[in-house]
Amino acid sequence: MNIGSVRVRDVPESDIERALALSHLVFHESPDDERRKQQQQELSGHLRIGAYDGEELVGFAAAHPFVVSVPGGADLPCPGLSYVSVAPTHRRRGVLSAMMSELFARWTEQGAPLAALWASEAAIYGRFGFGPGTYGATVEIDSRRALALRVPPDERALHLLDARSVPTALAPYFESTRGLRAGRHARTEAWWREQWMARTDEEDEDLSPPRVVTLGDPLAGYAIYRTKAGDWSGGTAGLVSVEELEADGPEQAATLWRYLADIDLTGTVRAHGRPLDDPLSLFAADPDQVSVKNVEPALWVCLVDVRAALAARVWAAPVDVAIEVLDARITANAGTFRLIASPDGFSYAPTGDAPDLTVQARDLATAYMAAKPVADLVRAGLVTEHTRGAASMLDAALRTELLPHTGDSY
Incomplete structure (x- = not known):
């Protein structure tokens, strides 16, 4: 070209x-x-x-x-x-x-069927058909006092793990839970070693090398975190920066968050890119002790082949709608298609019927990942609903038990 x-x-x-x-x-x-x-x-x-x-x-x-x-x-x-x-x-x-x-x-x-990226400038990639496929929240715990909990923590033993053993010890657990949320990359041993367990942090050189704490045997959860010393002469407490926390359930997650909040000589636990449905803010006994500082798009997704992508996902409820897809970049995706899907079947084919919904490719990618409901996109003026109730029907079919989430960046 x-x-x-x-x-x-x-x-x-x-x-x-x-x-x-x-x-x-x-x-x-x-x-x-x-x-x-x-x-x-x-x-x-x-x-x-x-x-x-x-x-x-x-x-x-x-x-x-x-x-x-x-x-x-x-x-x-x-x-x-x-x-x-x-x-x-x-x-x-x-x-x-x-x-x-x-x-x-x-x-x-x-x-x-898909492509993805982390956007350095969010305004650029929408015109190429990329929409936010996952969102992440920055969460902080005021750990100058013990983290009070509304759920009983899992009292099984915690262990600090040598960083060199992380790929072998954590990879099977991560892989077993990865499919519970959309948007998660499969990790190779090299990715674990060279990305997650890198010895330095490019954004904050004062942070320690990564530490790893695990819960239980067999493994019921783990956290990867870094620490940063405070300036006691200036009255600034140290920081615990959480890079990843995975757990079987709320009791196991509560144990790991309590451990992180109890680390000596620190006063703040900060976790970037947490899933928006993270239960931490719900099971913390004092909501003022846990705060969400900001929410922003994480992984941006493009449907390179809309039909192949739709065929590969699970449908939570029956849906029968005609969707007009606007895609100026990938012409094979553009047109009006009748989507008929259910937990037991799938069909997506061109149709001459009038559309029930008109959606741009970037917004279809966001809805596909279940990052935002179609009804929200209609209310925002980004999706046009020609047939009343079509957005709600599609949302019921697209629904997932857990919101999509991406921890990996590249």
Whole structure:
């Protein structure tokens, strides 16, 4: 694909260092040698698309070969878009649009029903059909006093785990629970070791290496966290930063939160990206002790193949609606289709019937993941309901027991 003098094509192995240099320029990063080496290794096995102006690399995008859970627990191939960079000399010239068109063509050829990304600027990716597929909340516990609970904590033993044994010890448990929520990536041993158990935190260098606490044997839950010393001369208590907490149920979760709140010489527990239906704020005896600081989109999702994606998820109730899908990027998705689905069957085919609902591709992705009800999107003016009750019928079919959630970023 060409845009004037710019040609979009594969980025060879020999240009990975140039691609990283462009990414670091665009994102204002100066990673150390260890991090650069890790990034080079990551990109060596990825799909890499570049925009070249002559021999100059002026645009770059890569896709991680992920697998992600969808509503009902099934796993689908889901390329994870990353390192998206356009040189400041070539902005607003259609370079990003050309690279995205090439990526969509590649993903369609590969048969990937979904694609996903973490958006550095949320305003950019909606026009390419990406919508928020999961949301995350930042939650804080005032741990200057003991965390009071309304549920009895699980009193089984807690153990601190050596970081080197994490992939072996935690991976089976995480994998067994991953399908309970949509939006969760399958993790390789390398992902556990190089992403979750990295020795430094790029956003806060004062945080400790990751610590891991586990509950019970057999495992009934775990937490991965970091700590940061306070400034006692200035009256500032230390911080516990929670990166992940998984548990069998509320009693097990209560034990882990109590442990984190009881760590000596700290006064705040802060957890980023928690699921919006996390029960912590409900089973805390004092609601003022636990506060939600902000809620924001986490994983953005695009339905590369709407029919394949819809066919792979579970339907909670019967639905029969005609949906007009507006998709300017992937023309095969656009049109009016009759969706007939139930817990026992699925059909999605073009129809000449008048639509009951009109929805843009980005909003269909959000509804598909059950991140937001269709009725909410109708009230926001983002989905048009032509037939009264159609949104409620579709919501009943899309409903999931737990909200989607993504802890992994890339």
